Amino acid sequence: MTSTASLPSLQTQNLREQALVALREAIVMGSLSPGAHLAEVRLASDLGISRGTLREALRQLQQEGLAVTDGRGRLHVRSLDARMIRDTFRVRAALESLAARTIAELPAPAKDSALRSLEKALEAMSAAEDESLHVRLEADVEFHRTLCRASGNEQLLKTWEQISGVVRMSIMFAGVERARQNVAVARHREVTTLLRESPRDLEVRMTAHILDVLDDFDLELDD
Incomplete structure (x- = not known):
């Protein structure tokens, strides 16, 4: 008989992933507001999971x-400011422009494969x-993750x-309506x-494509 003692718990992994998705959505969509304390006991109870499983999800966040820790080591939802968004x-922009240039310079078979993965992400x-x-x-x-992954630069x-x-x-x-547009x-x-076209100014145009989103924000920050 083969022992299964070394196999991971699928149930635990599933709970961890579900907790991560739920917490991520709550933070991104504002149910957990910036600066909110991520109290383990309360969150574990609300989600119906163990504190150990919750901690794994919080580490991913x-x-x-x-999520960030304060001076006392307590975990909070990150608060954004103009400088952080801009930076x-x-x-x-630098990362994705480099990814785009790397993909553009791949040999034809590898570049075609990268483009197919991006088309699949577009379909999703x-x-x-x-x-x-x-x-x-x-x-x-996931589309932008696919772009970076396709570069092969870990x-x-x-x-x-x-x-x-x-x-x-x-x-x-930037608000719901602008988020939908973005x-x-x-x-x-x-x-x-x-x-696909790989113009000489590819990186410049990719940078502009990403930084154009900053026009949607009311960022009052001197250079």
Whole structure:
């Protein structure tokens, strides 16, 4: 008889993922407001999970930048300010522009494969258009994750993941209507077109594509 003692608990993994999705949505969509204390006992009780499972989900939220600790080590929902939004989008633009240039310079078979993965992500975005704004936002995030992953640069992808939470919050910071516009499929199809054509100014145009979103925010910050 084969022992299954070393196999992970599917139920525990599923609960952890469900908790992560629920908490992420609550933070991004504002049910858990910026600065709110993420109290383990209360959250574990609300979600019906153990504190150990909750801690695993909270660690992921920290890695994504959605949760931060204060001077006393207590975990809170991140609060955004103008500088953080602007700086995060500048880093995002640098990462995704590099990803785009890397993909554009791949040999034909590898580039075609990358474009197919992006087209698949676009199809998922199209399928989500009648879903909730949060579902659409997550489809948007997955498109950009796919772009970074397709570059084959693991450090680039890892760095992008670390700002993905702030990017989510920033998109919603601009308001519901502007968020809907920013996660529109048409905007993202422009990216695949750029990659397919691979113009000499690809990185400049990718940077502009990402930083244009900052025009939707009321950011009062001197350079």
